[in-house]
Amino acid sequence: EEKKSLNFIEQIIEEDLKTDYKVSDLKFRFPPEPNGFLHIGHASSICLNFGLGLKYKAPVNLRFDDTNPIKEETVFVESIKSDVKWLGFEWAEECYASDYFQKLYDWAVELIKAGDAYVDSQSSEDIATQKGTPTQPGTASPYRQRSVGENLELFEAMKNGGTAEKAHVLRAKIDMASPNMIMRDPLMYRCLHKAHHRTGDDWKVYPMYDWAHGESDFIESISHSFCTLEFLPHRELYNWFVDRVSQPGQLIPKQREFARRNLSHTMVSKRKLAQLVEQNIVNSWDDPRMPTISGLRRRGYTPESIRNFAESIGIGKRENMIDVAHLEFCVRDDLNKKAPRVMGVMDPLKVIITNYPEGKEEWLVTENNQEDESAGEREIPFSRELYIEQEDFKEEANRKFFRLKLGKEVRLKSAYIIKAEEVVKDEDGTILEVHCTYDPDTKSGSGTEASQRKVKGTLHWVSIPHAEEVEVRLYDRLFSVEDPSADKDKDFLDFVNPDSLQIGKAYVEPSLKSAKVEDKFQFQRIGYFCVDRESTEHKLVFNRTVTLRDSWKN
Ligand code: ATP
Numbered sequence: 326e327e328k329k330s331l332n333f334i335e336q337i338i339e340e341d342l343k344t345d346y347k348v349s350d351l352k353f354r355f356p357p358e359p360n361g362f363l364h365i366g367h368a369s370s371i372c373l374n375f376g377l378g379l380k381y382k383a384p385v386n387l388r389f390d391d392t393n394p395i396k397e398e399t400v401f402v403e404s405i406k407s408d409v410k411w412l413g414f415e416w417a418e419e420c421y422a423s424d425y426f427q428k429l430y431d432w433a434v435e436l437i438k439a440g441d442a443y444v445d446s447q448s449s450e451d452i453a454t455q456k457g458t459p460t461q462p463g464t465a466s467p468y469r470q471r472s473v474g475e476n477l478e479l480f481e482a483m484k485n486g487g488t489a490e491k492a493h494v495l496r497a498k499i500d501m502a503s504p505n506m507i508m509r510d511p512l513m514y515r516c517l518h519k520a521h522h523r524t525g526d527d528w529k530v531y532p533m534y535d536w537a538h539g540e541s542d543f544i545e546s547i548s549h550s551f552c553t554l555e556f557l558p559h560r561e562l563y564n565w566f567v568d569r570v571s572q573p574g575q576l577i578p579k580q581r582e583f584a585r586r587n588l589s590h591t592m593v594s595k596r597k598l599a600q601l602v603e604q605n606i607v608n609s610w611d612d613p614r615m616p617t618i619s620g621l622r623r624r625g626y627t628p629e630s631i632r633n634f635a636e637s638i639g640i641g642k643r644e645n646m647i648d649v650a651h652l653e654f655c656v657r658d659d660l661n662k663k664a665p666r667v668m669g670v671m672d673p674l675k676v677i678i679t680n681y682p683e684g685k686e687e688w689l690v691t692e693n694n695q696e697d698e699s700a701g702e703r704e705i706p707f708s709r710e711l712y713i714e715q716e717d718f719k720e721e722a723n724r725k726f727f728r729l730k731l732g733k734e735v736r737l738k739s740a741y742i743i744k745a746e747e748v749v750k751d752e753d754g755t756i757l758e759v760h761c762t763y764d765p766d767t768k769s770g771s772g773t774e775a776s777q778r779k780v781k782g783t784l785h786w787v788s789i790p791h792a793e794e795v796e797v798r799l800y801d802r803l804f805s806v807e808d809p810s811a812d813k814d815k816d817f818l819d820f821v822n823p824d825s826l827q828i829g830k831a832y833v834e835p836s837l838k839s840a841k842v843e844d845k846f847q848f849q850r851i852g853y854f855c856v857d858r859e860s861t862e863h864k865l866v867f868n869r870t871v872t873l874r875d876s877w878k879n
């Protein structure tokens with residue numbers, strides 16, 4: 326059996342299984358807030374939680390942490406569901422923190438009755454200054470000793486919208502001198518007279534994250550609640566809240582923390598990505614430059630490449646920055662195995678084969694993917710007039726130029742050996758055509774002695790009368806620096822790369838006419854491309870997923 330070392334999260338679970346947990350107790354959740362589209366950072370959390378689910382055959386809930394009606398929308402819920410599915414995972418139950426609003430409210434009433442919560446009627450500024458500092462204890466609110474009866478009456482009025490939005494909050498009564506600042510009477514509820522995407526106008530009070538999250542885990546019998554490191558100081562409060570509502574013998578969820586993953590030359594924060602969309606710096610949440618799951622999907626990433634990426638960077642205890650080149654490596658690696666090879670020319674130079682009969686065409690056989698025998702073969706048309714890339718021809722060049730030059734030979738991929746005989750130029754000296762001859766005995770795969778002849782250099786090409794003109798969208802880093810948020814004196818938007826999108830055209834072989842949205846190809850010698858959803862019947866649009874090699878320099 327394969328012995329793979331366990332990451333520290335798996336070690337925690339293995340330890341628990343040795344002591345007080347059964348495998349059948351295990352249950353996990355992925356808890357996004359529906360305030361934006363999921364990004365590559367979320368992919369780490371999704372792969373962690375659903376990966377554990379698969380490993381232990383344990384259920385994993387998809388829980389929408391929808392406690393803030395100001396920023397949450399149904400479109401985000403839908404996109405999150407579609408992204409998790411596309412990544413290849415299945416949730417046990419679709420849950421919403423908002424489904425627990427009544428239960429949370431009832432529990433809050435119990436806390437008030439037990440003397441564990443009170444209504445504070447100070448301004449948020451006063452509450453903040455009374456919090457103290459890590460070395461100085463806080464100051465008790467003058468409302469801390471409010472009677473249970475008055476608290477209950479006020480809280481109900483708050484719930485019904487009978488009080489002004491900013492007039493009151495509900496706070497847990499814990500310890501204003503706690504060394505953990507988060508334990509100094511944290512907020513449980515605030516008033517918001519705002520419609521919620523699921524509960525409409527039912528509620529005028531909304532629970533805070535700390536109150537809602539652990540209780541939601543408890544309601545769903547989640548055994549292990551994994552979150553990112555910034556919640557470490559919240560763990561004490563998480564436990565305190567669950568302790569208030571649980572009975573002996575019930576499964577108590579355990580919060581454990583892992584490090585957030587960051588990706589270079591981009592931002593992994595829904596809030597910041599939302600700014601890029603709102604300010605039209607990108608066209609949409611699924612713009613192929615975005616580090617969102619849907620953007621990567623549209624760019625041509627496969628679910629496997631993203632899962633492999635998450636797996637390879639692993640789960641850590643310390644926050645770090647992953648070079649986006651590593652993500653690109655993962656997709657290149659996957660597409661190399663999967664993507665059919667096709668020929669397309671982006672920067673065309675006309676070649677005329679002068680000894681090839683006018684009006685003749687022939688269909689040559691070529692393999693679809695040399696990395697995958699099962700991919701089969703297809704036919705490509707050859708004729709007297711072809712395009713090759715401008716950069717593949719020079720009138721004169723040194724011995725290291727293994728492409729076409731005057732008087733020398735190259736092989737055209739899956740076709741013939743041709744020799745450049747002369748160039749035709751316009752009055753400015755720009756090369757308009759290269760006139761070549763071909764050797765009819767050198768047809769690839771024909772088995773003749775001449776076809777085995779070795780020439781340095783094989784070029785891709787397309788037959789002009791058969792070629793299809795398509796749009797190509799070439800992408801560069803969205804930000805010109807590794808960490809756009811590193812400089813605290815500057816706005817991350819100052820570092821947006823103004824040239825992250827370049828639109829061009831290409832001439833491609835006719836087999837691509839039937840390509841469908843999201844189909845992926847390797848344009849030989851150029852890169853991997855994916856059919857964009859903005860393609861029309863008349864014009865295909867291709868997104869370049871990634872170049873063949875890592876050619877990008879800082
Ligand atoms: P954002 O600031 O982008 O909204 P978030 O943590 O507030 O991030 P949530 O929707 O609350 O976003 O996240 C759902 C889950 O994904 C949480 O458990 C969160 O900790 C995890 N997560 C979010 N971003 C990352 C990241 N960059 N790396 C790893 N896990 C992440």
Ligand code: MG
Nearest residue numbers: 358360595596
């Ligand atoms: Mg957030």
Ligand code: MG
Nearest residue numbers: 356357358390
């Ligand atoms: Mg969050």
